[in-house]
Amino acid sequence: MAATVVSLFLLGLIRVLTGAQARWWGCPPKAEQRIYFANHQSHADLVMIWAALPKELRRSTRAVAAREYWTKSAFKQWITTAVFNVIYVSRERNALDDPLEPLIEALAAGDSLILFPEGTRGHFDEPQAFKAGLYNLALKFPQVELIPAWIANVQRVMPKGEVVPVPVLCSVTFGTPMQVQTGEDCHAFLQRARNAVIALRDI
Numbered sequence: 001m002a003a004t005v006v007s008l009f010l011l012g013l014i015r016v017l018t019g020a021q022a023r024w025w026g027c028p029p030k031a032e033q034r035i036y037f038a039n040h041q042s043h044a045d046l047v048m049i050w051a052a053l054p055k056e057l058r059r060s061t062r063a064v065a066a067r068e069y070w071t072k073s074a075f076k077q078w079i080t081t082a083v084f085n086v087i088y089v090s091r092e093r094n095a096l097d098d099p100l101e102p103l104i105e106a107l108a109a110g111d112s113l114i115l116f117p118e119g120t121r122g123h124f125d126e127p128q129a130f131k132a133g134l135y136n137l138a139l140k141f142p143q144v145e146l147i148p149a150w151i152a153n154v155q156r157v158m159p160k161g162e163v164v165p166v167p168v169l170c171s172v173t174f175g176t177p178m179q180v181q182t183g184e185d186c187h188a189f190l191q192r193a194r195n196a197v198i199a200l201r202d203i
Helices: 002-018 045-052 074-083 101-108 133-140 186-198
Strands: 021-024 034-038 061-066 087-089 112-115 145-152 171-174
Touching: 002 045, 002 074, 034 045, 034 133, 034 186, 045 061, 045 112, 045 145, 045 171, 087 101, 101 112, 101 133, 112 133, 133 186, 145 186
Parallel strands: 021 171, 034 112, 034 145, 061 087, 061 112
Antiparallel strands: 145 171
């Protein structure tokens, strides 16, 4: 009950602060298993893209979040677990850890994912180079749609180092589904995926 109340409160707050405009430019908001992958400039990205999804999609879509940041306090851990149902990944791991294992388990269970392939926040007009995780997941789950997305202006709502959000009109633009092409190597695919995200910036 507490998680439901908080989720409704956050949804309302996000829409007041940002407008949370969802622009389904390249695909409709269908209840199909997908990996949404987007640019990453703010810790608020996770909340923004979650709020942009219709209610029926939010139930089965799990964001991938950095364990080191989102478990720093009991409240952050509770809200990301109980409200957003995130999948934690650790940036500090030993050679035996497979960072994709919890994502593979979620996809195998039928969940959709929200993934930020840069791995960390950027502070430039264009995303940093994408890491190989998206490619490896796409190879293992070829039936899952890969949906590029561009999150606009959210870094201005919660600038780095600030704790008080600023009202700014934001949007999430969802692009055309893509897949790994036959014979396409990791570098070529990741460059194509990054370009697909950037192409949504000015739509």
